[in-house]
Amino acid sequence: MNYTFTSKTKNICFILMGIGLLSLAGGFIADSHRAWPTLLHNAFFFMAIGLGALFFMAIQYAAEAGWSATVKRPMEAIASYLPYGAAIFGIVVIMSALHMNHIYHWADPAVTTEGSPVYDEIIAGKSAFLNPVFYIIRTVVYLAGWVLFYRSFMKRSEIERLSLDVKAWKKSQSLSAYFLVFFAVTSSTSAWDWIMSIDTHWFSTLYGWYTFAGFFVSALTVITLLVLHLKSKGLLPEVNENHIHDLGKFMFAFSVFWTYLWFSQFMLIWYSNIPEEVTYYMDRFENYKFLFIFNLFLNFFFPFLVLMKRASKRNYALLKVVGVVILIGHWSDNFVMITPGVLKDHWHLGWVEIGTMLGFLGLFGFVILSKLASRPVNNPTHIFYEESVHHHI
């Protein structure tokens, strides 16, 4: 069965992209200090969802998971945004590192020049790691590495699709093992580079995992929503409510995991109360208090209480509502991670931010739905297909 990407859906995507371009252009004309972090925030949020989907797919291979064979096509479709997302994000982040905007405090050469009026000893001490050349090399290694892995996965996926050979699956499994090792290191270091270094004076060893938890639960939510959308179109009849239940469990579990890391990071800093550590939370409590606290309700209390019961993880309509809330929550969480370090109290959450988000949503939707339409959504030649069809919990 093939997914048909109707012209109506395409038009919705194009309209969203148009809104995004207009908002972003308007934002740059009106106030470029506000538009840059918005661009970085949305470029990262959507790229990371693609990356999270690729990571989840690699986990399925490494764990020899059988249940997920029938939902592999949606995962691949979401991961297919990664090359586009990486290109956009790479350009934004490299321009920022070259100090074409004021996102990264350390990117200003005057800050690390001794004797200059804005010389900052702490940042100068970090310049062996945080300097534009090394930073751009790292960024290119992360992004190119992930995209190359994505392309190898897709090549292998095509071989698996056309043959029933176990050897093809085995090769994908060893590819997953290499990817997971690469991802384990780069998911943490990339979060330090791209997001934690915005608050240059501050550091947290948990930050990489915290960022990962946020985008992984977003990716799981997008996978669930896409599978539910395909089911509502009558495609993927072999996906039964047990698969949906499992995806719902992942959404529930990783919402709790995100909260665990959020709280672990917060409590240690709150308790020790050391000036150089609490600056991060001071900014957020002084100027972003409502969003900062409200995120906990969107990302923890709501999914935790609603998805706790078995029956609610099998209720498709309820899962869609929780999924949308989780995505809004993590988008807003990323906003509170990125914006305070750049704009302090001069922040807005208005048409530029939301318009840009809608634009990226349009592009994201267009890319993943085109990928989905390019091949049958079913996966009958997967070696675990039979096991997945009979999945029952």
Add this chain to the structure above:
Amino acid sequence: MSKQIIYGVFDDEEVLISSAKALRGQGVKIRDVFSPFPIHGLDPVIGIKPTRLSNAAFFYGMFGTSMAVLMTWYMMIHDWPMNVGGKPSFTWFENMPAFIPVTFELTVFCAAHGMVLSYLLVNKIYPGRKAHNPDPRSTDDMFIMEIQTVDNKKVAGSEIISVLRNTGAIEINQKEL
């Protein structure tokens, strides 16, 4: 009509499931099935309702949360306010982050122990209790279905036996109560 227990002995769990379906189709109520291993998908077939243990667990957890809040408030705020790391010790809420780990642990503790104790009580399992097993072969290679005539006023015992025999029971034992 005498009170009677009928044991249908099967040597294959698939045959047992199809037999149970046939019996349930005639309105026969099955008391229990004894099996050497858990049979996937058996519960709805023999008419066992889904467990309510998870609902109980939620309330045990809530109890643990409340106890933890009460305990931390009484010990650290009310009875003997303590200054730990310069944190204000006059309201529970301002110190709340420090109490979250305790609250979490007590919630899990109460939910887990409450579930275990409920499970033991509901199933009447206690130390020294004699095993209730109608046929020791059900711990080895046989699957045994127990049907009591007390549960089935509308279907005659002889009819149940004939259904069991026709659907693949290799042996049928009866016991008068």
